Amino acid sequence: MLKLGHRGAKGYEPENTLVSFQKALLLGANGIELDVQLTKDNVLVVMHDESVDRTTNGSGLVKDFLFKEIQSLRINNQHPIPSLEQVLTHFGTTTLLNIELKADDGVDVLLYLLNKKIKKQVISYKNLLLSSFNWQLLQQLRFENHQIPIGILTETNLDLAFHFAKFIKAENLHPYYHLLNQENVATIQQKNIKVIAWTVNHIEEVNQMKQIGVSGIISDFPDII
Numbered sequence: 001m002l003k004l005g006h007r008g009a010k011g012y013e014p015e016n017t018l019v020s021f022q023k024a025l026l027l028g029a030n031g032i033e034l035d036v037q038l039t040k041d042n043v044l045v046v047m048h049d050e051s052v053d054r055t056t057n058g059s060g061l062v063k064d065f066l067f068k069e070i071q072s073l074r075i076n077n078q079h080p081i082p083s084l085e086q087v088l089t090h091f092g093t094t095t096l097l098n099i100e101l102k103a104d105d106g107v108d109v110l111l112y113l114l115n116k117k118i119k120k121q122v123i124s125y126k127n128l129l130l131s132s133f134n135w136q137l138l139q140q141l142r143f144e145n146h147q148i149p150i151g152i153l154t155e156t157n158l159d160l161a162f163h164f165a166k167f168i169k170a171e172n173l174h175p176y177y178h179l180l181n182q183e184n185v186a187t188i189q190q191k192n193i194k195v196i197a198w199t200v201n202h203i204e205e206v207n208q209m210k211q212i213g214v215s216g217i218i219s220d221f222p223d224i225i
Contacts, residue, residue, distance in 0.1 A: 002216025003225040004098055005029040006199050007048060011220035015055065016046045017079040021091060029222035031096030031129075033198075036084050036110070038103035043067035044084040044110060050102070056081065063103070085113060092123030098151065098196075098218075101132045107140050114148065125149070131174050135164055142168045151196060158184060165193050172196055174218070177205065182212040189215065200225075 008020025009027055021032050035048040040063060052058045052065070058073040070081050084099070091097060101110060110130075117123045131151035132138050138150050151172035154161035158179045165173050165188075173188055177197035185195050194215035200206050203224050209217055217225045 001210070001214075001225070002031055002096070002194075002196060003029045003222055004031040004033045004096070004196065004216060004218040005222040006033050006218045006220045007035065008032060009220070009222055011201065014075045014079055016048060016082070017075055018082050018086070018090060019079060021087065024222045025091075025095065027221075027223040028225070031098055031216075032091065033098040033100065033218050034087065035100045035102055036106065037062040038106040038109060039063065039065050039067045039070055041066050042109050043070075044103075044106060044113060045070055046082045046084060046087060048102070052081075084110075085117075088113070088117050088123050092117060092127055093121075094127075096127050096129060097123070098129040098131060100153070101130060101134070101137055101141075104134065104137070107137055107144070111141070111145055115145075129172060131172070138170070139168055142170070153198075154179070162188055162191075162193075166191060172215075174198055177209055177214075177217075180209070180212060180214065185212050185214055189213070 005024025007015035009023035013020035013023045034046050036044045037047045051061050055075050056073040125147050129149045131153050133153045149171040151174045152161045152165045152170050153174045155176045158175050172194045174196045177200050188195050196216035197209045197214045198218035200217050200219050
C-alpha cells in the first residue's frame with residue numbers, strides 16, 4: 001500500500017518543508033505529497049497556498065515574488081521555502097513524490113524540470129506522480145508526456161472523476177476519503193486505476209480505508225497508516 005505523507009508529516013512538522021518530508025519518511029511513509037506554486041521568474045517552489053501569508057513571515061502572492069525573494073522568507077521563522085528542484089535532488093532517487101500542481105501556468109515549467117532531472121537520473125518515472133484538482137492541467141500533462149503517472153483529484157464528484165480518469169488514461173484517482181466505499185473502490189480498480197484516499201487523519205478511518213481496499217492513503221500522520 002502507498003503511504004503518503006501529506007505535505008510531508010504535516011501533523012508533526014511545518015508543512016511542505018524539507019524537515020517535514022524527512023519526518024514523513026522516518027515515520028514509515030513510502031511517498032511524499034507536496035504542492036507547487038510558480039514564482040514571478042518561473043521557479044517552482046513548494047507551497048500550498050497562492051499567498052505566503054499563512055505559512056511564512058512574509059505577505060503577498062507567490063507569483064509576485066522572485067525566487068531570490070522567496071528564499072529570504074521563513075516558515076515558522078525557521079525553515080526556508082524549498083524549490084521543487086531541491087526536493088527532487090534530496091528525495092527523487094529513493095522516494096515517490098506526489099506533486100500537486102497548483103499554478104495554472106506551471107505545466108511547461110514542471111515538465112522541463114522533470115525531463116532535465118530524469119535525463120540526469122536524479123529521478124525516474126516510477127518515483128513520480130502528478131496530481132491536480134485542475135483537470136485541464138492534467139489533460140495537458142498527459143498530452144505532452146505519456147510516461148509520467150497522473151492522479152485525478154476530486155472532493156465531490158467521484159463518478160465524473162472516474163470517467164475523466166478513463167478518458168485520459170490516468171493511473172490514479174485521488175478522492176476525498178468520504179466518497180469511497182468497497183463497491184466503488186473495486187469498480188475503479190477493475191479498470192487498473194489505483195485509488196488513493198485523502199486526507200485520512202484518524203486511525204479508525206485509516207482502518208476503514210484499508211478494509212475497503214484502497215491502493216494508498218494520504219495522511220498528516222504517516223505513522224498511523
